Amino acid sequence: MQVHRDRILIKKSEQIWIEDNRHWLGWVETFRILLVFLRQQLVYNYKKVWELDPGDVLGCAQMLIFFMFMSSDATVELTLTAPNSRGRKEIIGPTEPLSTTVNTHGKLHVANTSNKPSEEVEEEESGDTFELNIAVTNPEKMGDGMNAYMTYKVSTQTTLPAFRSKTFSVRRRFSDFLGLYEKLSVKYNLMGCIIPPPPQKSVVGMTKVKVGKEDPSSAEFVEKRRAALERYLQRVVSHPALLQDSDVQEFLEREELPRAVNTQALSGSGFLKMINKASDAVNKMTIKMNESDNWFESKLQEVENEEQLLRRLHASVDSLVNHRKELCSNTAMFAKSVAMLGSSEENSALSRALSQLAEVEDKLEQLHQEQAFSDFFTLTELLADYLRLLGAVRGCFEQRMKAWQRWQEAQSTLQKKREAEAKLLWSNKPDKLQQAKEDITEWEAKVGQCERDFERISSTLRKEVHRFEKEKCRDFKHHIVKYLESLLRSQHRLVKCWEAFLPEAKAIV
């Protein structure tokens, strides 16, 4: 596989070189042929250079003109093949050669296939002929004091042939997950893919864990983080393009990963990121995009509205969780107090009934606690995840806007160059004219490039958004049903508790 990759890489470098230099390659060819011809003339006619007569030169000129035509065709041909080779480059670039054989291995499809122009093919539900199950378990604390960190066991079960074995597991720490996200976002941001964002850093939570307090809140924090990491990984592998990615596979398989230092809060890259974010925010305010496709504008509006509503829902569900926790603790206190009351009651039947009531309330407290957990993990975390995902979607839209901006800038630069050339023509400076012409062709190429980038990002974004919406639908339905089932279960148990209590109450004399 390594050899194959190298060969493809070589081809790639060649092709890039050809593309970048095609504008003057034609000329080189021409001159080469001209020289060959001159040599021919000289050799066959046994003449010396200074003995060339105009007839020969004319003959050469003829041949030159002929070959010029030939070579211009060649340049045209090169440009015709460019999109294809470009497409191939896209696939090859960030991913493994696996993708070139994509159509033979299962029915996976890569997000950007310029070989398949029909959109419907991408819309189909990919018949998953592979399986990949990921679980994040066993959080363990390593190290000591302020340098302590938690590692999690990431176990994978798969039938994908890309991996070395069917089941394997590695230990990863939180910064590894963040590092994975960084790598993926660098690669895929410009393509318009929606990368699932990882769970957030939490200095407070981690410090508590580091300090070593064994209280339930730090255990809860670790559990919350573990579940969030599991969901994150599951989202990453459910994205067909990301699954193919070498970084992801490496993350799942490799024993020891190099420590991702650029995810630390107080690092150089951290500051860089902050500066970038600030400049992005300023840009957003100043660019006004001339939207040619209404779909994107309406979609963005939808996404923003949804984000707002989800935020409100998240706040409401959060308060529900808090109130239920409150109810839980109040019920516990009440249970204790009723138990004491029952013990001091003189009527024995009533005393028994009261202590039964205390037990019932105790069970209710447990019930409420479990219900609060279910509320939290099923609903609240789902909503928080989707808030972050919607943020990522918005980020993709912004990337598209940036691509458009680059295109516009390239166009304006081209315009300026053209104007400069026109000025030069007018002021008659032939030496600078050459430079200007070269600039123009260069910028024309760039404009073409940017336009293609923009188109590509737009189409990818469209597909990604559709896929995202379907995933979201599925996710929400699944979680709502799960939540309802948990509510149902707790109500069943409630009924049982009270039905057990009723005969005791009736037995009071």
Add this chain to the structure above:
Amino acid sequence: MIKLIVQLSSPSLLRSVSVDLNNDSSLLIDIPDALCERDKVKFTVHTKTTLNSFQKPDFSVSRQHEDFIWLHDTLVETEEYAGLIIPPAPPKPDFESPREKMHKLGEGEATMTKEEYTKMKQELEAEYLAVFKKTVQVHEIFLQRLSSHPNLSKDRNFQIFLEYDQDLSVRRKNAKEMFGGFFKNMVKSADEVLISGIKDVDEFFEQEKTFLLDYFSKIKDSTAKAEKMTRSHKNVADDYIHISATLNSIAADDNTALKQHLEKFAELLEKLRKVEGRVASDQELKLTELLRYYMRDIQAAKDLLYRRARALADYENSNKALDKARLKSKDVAQAEENQKQCLLKFDKLSESGKKELTSFKGRRVVAFRKNLIEMAELEIKHAKQCVILHSTCIDLMDSSFIFAVVQVRGRR
């Protein structure tokens, strides 16, 4: 402020705390309706009687909360009834909690949608109504207990209370009386400490004393905890409103298949919160009210014990005075008379006290039984209703996307 006129159509439903009322049809009292103006609540007390001591067989008067307090205090201060457990005075109508909530709701109006706001407002109005009904019930029970007591129902002040056409215009306690009342309370609490230390001669009273003192502290604690519990229950029910409203707005914007699921979920939550609200209020009514009422009742029983102990102390003092008088051989007859009086009083107190306390015990057990059974039954009913709601919702949702769920399971 809100002006509410409440028609209480079925008073028997509300009368949950005490059971042995209105057995005697010679004097039937109830509060058929009440008016709430600002802070004042005006109760319409309606009496139906066959007794001759009343001028008319059927009449109604309008009374305020302060009138009830006046009646209670007068009865407490009457020497004759020292040996009886005077039913505890009804607590002041407290609209503080719903009023605060209404205030908060008004402040947060801008952040909520129209439907959410109307629902919250409805919820608050229901709460207000519940507080109102409760206070009416408590006042009614007070009167009914008085009327069912063989001695107290014949009290002249009670009759005035029921009959007097005009406004009683109970004089507010002036400063001196307030101070006097305060002083009396101090003495009472000092007594409590003293008396709880002294061991009573009579076995029955000794037992009762220890039991009541202990029980009182425990029941006070339980009442407070129960109140907190029902309040958090109410909060949970209120949260469902917010969630349901937000889900509705999300569903309105959504165009995918998720829309109908969100709508069904929102609907379920709406129904759920009504049930949860009812659970909370039932719990409040049966459990918390029960505990609260008996806390006050036990306080009244304790008061009886203190009065008896006070009488005992008086008796002992009079004995000492008699001895001193005999020593000084001056005013002996007076001291003897005094002593005899005290002894009589003490005996009377002990006798009626015994009767009262025994009947109180029985009453308490019966009331507890009734309320606990009712509460359990209601909880079961509500939980079963919830189960039905949940399963129908799950069925509705499941039927439309079993396929999707299978897909999900396949992927995960």
